[in-house]
Amino acid sequence: MGENASGNAGHAVAMRGIVKVYPDGVKALDNVDFTLRAGEVHALLGENGAGKTTLMRILYGEIKPTMGEIYVWGRKVSWRGPWDAIRNGIAMVYQQFRLVESMTVEENIAIYLSSLGLGRSEARRRTLETAERLGLEIDLAKTVADLPMGARQRVEIIKALSGGAKVLILDEPTSNLTPLEAEKLFSTLRLLKDMGVSVVYITHKLGEVVRVADRVTVLRRGRVSAVIEDVGRTSEEELARLMVGTLPPPTPRPPGKVGRELLSVRGVSVVVDGVERVREVSLEVREGEIVGIAGVAGNGQEELVDAIIGLRRPVRGSIEVQGRRIEGSLDFYRAGGGYIAGDRGKVLAMDYSVAENIAFLYYTASKTLLLRRSRLEDLFRRLVERFRLVARSPWTPVGRLSGGNQQKVIVGSEVLRGFKLLVAVNPTQGLDIATTSFVRNLLSELARQGAGILLVSTDLDEILELSDRIYVMSGGRVTGVLERSQATPEKLGVLMGA
Numbered sequence: 001m002g003e004n005a006s007g008n009a010g011h012a013v014a015m016r017g018i019v020k021v022y023p024d025g026v027k028a029l030d031n032v033d034f035t036l037r038a039g040e041v042h043a044l045l046g047e048n049g050a051g052k053t054t055l056m057r058i059l060y061g062e063i064k065p066t067m068g069e070i071y072v073w074g075r076k077v078s079w080r081g082p083w084d085a086i087r088n089g090i091a092m093v094y095q096q097f098r099l100v101e102s103m104t105v106e107e108n109i110a111i112y113l114s115s116l117g118l119g120r121s122e123a124r125r126r127t128l129e130t131a132e133r134l135g136l137e138i139d140l141a142k143t144v145a146d147l148p149m150g151a152r153q154r155v156e157i158i159k160a161l162s163g164g165a166k167v168l169i170l171d172e173p174t175s176n177l178t179p180l181e182a183e184k185l186f187s188t189l190r191l192l193k194d195m196g197v198s199v200v201y202i203t204h205k206l207g208e209v210v211r212v213a214d215r216v217t218v219l220r221r222g223r224v225s226a227v228i229e230d231v232g233r234t235s236e237e238e239l240a241r242l243m244v245g246t247l248p249p250p251t252p253r254p255p256g257k258v259g260r261e262l263l264s265v266r267g268v269s270v271v272v273d274g275v276e277r278v279r280e281v282s283l284e285v286r287e288g289e290i291v292g293i294a295g296v297a298g299n300g301q302e303e304l305v306d307a308i309i310g311l312r313r314p315v316r317g318s319i320e321v322q323g324r325r326i327e328g329s330l331d332f333y334r335a336g337g338g339y340i341a342g343d344r345g346k347v348l349a350m351d352y353s354v355a356e357n358i359a360f361l362y363y364t365a366s367k368t369l370l371l372r373r374s375r376l377e378d379l380f381r382r383l384v385e386r387f388r389l390v391a392r393s394p395w396t397p398v399g400r401l402s403g404g405n406q407q408k409v410i411v412g413s414e415v416l417r418g419f420k421l422l423v424a425v426n427p428t429q430g431l432d433i434a435t436t437s438f439v440r441n442l443l444s445e446l447a448r449q450g451a452g453i454l455l456v457s458t459d460l461d462e463i464l465e466l467s468d469r470i471y472v473m474s475g476g477r478v479t480g481v482l483e484r485s486q487a488t489p490e491k492l493g494v495l496m497g498a
């Protein structure tokens with residue numbers, strides 16, 4: 001039985017019997033209870049589509065529950081929108097930060113706080129005070145675009161707390177951070193706890209959960225499958241089992257069996273808006289190889305990839321796929337290229353159905369128009385069977401799938417289409433551990449069968465697990481090349497900051 005009202009009073013947040021049925025009939029949450037204590041870090045875990053985001057969007061006032069009650073400090077609440085939640089001390093920090101990049105830090109915070117009725121000088125005073133309490137440096141005059149990701153995240157946290165947040169919802173907070181920045185975040189979390197702030201920590205990274213969380217709630221298909229009170233005594237393996245059952249081990253990939261060269265990048269420089277983003281990069285990928293590019297986001301990887309797949313012309317140097325010079329994106333695909341984009345919004349049309357998106361992805365790659373309904377429905381079925389895609393029908397808008405399932409549409413369509421050389425950018429971003437291990441094993445298997453893979457990832461574990469050779473990029477240059485046997489997170493970390 002649920003607790004009574006006095007039980008709710010002891011909690012920063014108590015959500016009781018939450019049900020959410022989306023307008024199209026999808027039951028995303030089915031009678032969920034969730035409590036958050038004052039000053040705790042509470043990890044929210046679950047497979048893709050389990051309902052984590054839905055539950056937190058309800059707490060944050062972005063969507064309304066179909067049924068159920070929410071108590072904040074024992075008082076029953078009903079939000080009309082996020083601003084109601086914010087005024088009552090609940091703030092959300094999204095994975096994609098909600099900062100205006102062209103404005104300064106101070107302007108961003110001032111706009112947010114002015115919506116809470118604070119004038120500019122009061123906003124400034126509070127901001128500096130909060131930063132000091134958290135021991136965080138903040139340069140109010142800096143333009144957000146010039147800040148690294150970790151600093152942007154600190155701005156978001158300071159902004160939320162200056163607005164009086166007592167509950168902070170963090171959505172995959174380390175996904176764009178360097179290992180060092182992640183460590184800084186963990187110390188900030190400890191300070192937040194001391195200040196009595198409660199944190200909901202949404203993540204797929206179990207190692208982080210074991211390190212930072214006091215309690216854990218696991219969601220499975222819209223229901224609470226476990227609440228762990230004593231995280232200190234729980235291992236990563238147990239957490240994984242609670243979420244998804246047993247996982248297949250990584251497929252061991254014997255090194256060797258490397259064939260001819262598939263990708264050759266020679267002295268490539270790329271200039272964007274007058275700035276040299278890629279500087280004289282050379283690398284190659286051969287048959288049977290997975291070649292990693294490690295680096296913090298924003299160090300030229302994106303522009304390099306755009307040049308390789310033919311979307312951007314380098315100002316110097318040459319790119320060849322299977323001996324064919326790449327001068328446009330059609331050259332890349334015709335030469336046997338495949339591409340998985342980390343940024344889902346870049347390749348998916350969110351208002352269109354899954355089937356239409358499969359058709360778009362095929363069209364981009366091969367200029368083939370898949371018009372037959374039965375063919376699209378067949379590809380959809382194969383995505384469901386082979387990739388365990390969870391979607392109601394081929395005709396569901398892709399924007400309604402959970403983030404992980406959107407990613408499966410991209411990865412799955414490319415694999416079903418086929419390629420010889422794959423450029424994969426953060427291929428497991430936002431995927432749960434079962435799907436991540438599925439995709440990683442798939443990449444290993446594709447390489448074993450003779451494909452060449454260029455793996456561009458900000459996730460060092462992923463780079464270390466899969467790559468035969470690792471190039472590190474920093475400031476647009478390759479700052480080091482390591483064979484798998486020599487590579488360690490420490491060495492990579494040093495080169496990433498070089």
Ligand SMILES: Nc1ncnc2c1ncn2[C@@H]1O[C@H](COP(=O)(O)OP(=O)(O)OP(=O)(O)O)[C@@H](O)[C@H]1O
Nearest residue numbers: 022028048049050051052053054400401402403404
């Ligand atoms: N706007 C929407 N309309 C219809 N269904 C939706 C909508 N948003 C989410 N869903 C569905 O609700 C279920 C829960 O999705 P939710 O995004 O909450 O999961 P999640 O646990 O956050 O997943 P992920 O780890 O992939 O982000 C999924 O089946 C999803 O397809």
